[in-house]
Amino acid sequence: MADKQDITLCEVQRQVDEWIKTYGVRYFSELTNLAILTEEVGELARLMARIYGDQSFKKSDLDKNMADEMADILWVLVCLANQTGVDLTEAFQKNMAKKMVRDAERHISNEKLK
Numbered sequence: 001m002a003d004k005q006d007i008t009l010c011e012v013q014r015q016v017d018e019w020i021k022t023y024g025v026r027y028f029s030e031l032t033n034l035a036i037l038t039e040e041v042g043e044l045a046r047l048m049a050r051i052y053g054d055q056s057f058k059k060s061d062l063d064k065n066m067a068d069e070m071a072d073i074l075w076v077l078v079c080l081a082n083q084t085g086v087d088l089t090e091a092f093q094k095n096m097a098k099k100m101v102r103d104a105e106r107h108i109s110n111e112k113l114k
Contacts, residue, residue: 009088016078037076044069
């Protein structure tokens with residue numbers, strides 16, 4: 001197994017774009033990718049319901065892997081970001097800054113979380 005290495009969101013976006021242009025021919029349409037993203041989230045939800053919830057595994061679920069399902073979600077999300085011009089690094093940094101202000105006291109003072 002290769003050594004684990006840190007990778008930036010910018011590099012993830014670059015690698016996905018390179019793969020699409022080399023092997024994928026072109027990006028699917030934005031609406032198709034949104035539908036695929038929803039499908040991939042559903043696959044993760046199905047697996048989570050079996051691992052952490054009350055549902056039992058079916059034979060077709062046994063070869064599923066939570067990390068792989070999460071990576072599938074990330075892949076499609078990155079495709080959507082690339083094709084709509086979203087810089088995920090910038091978007092994530094802005095989102096974190098928003099949360100730092102908006103939620104500075106929200107969760108700390110939530111009695112349900114104590």
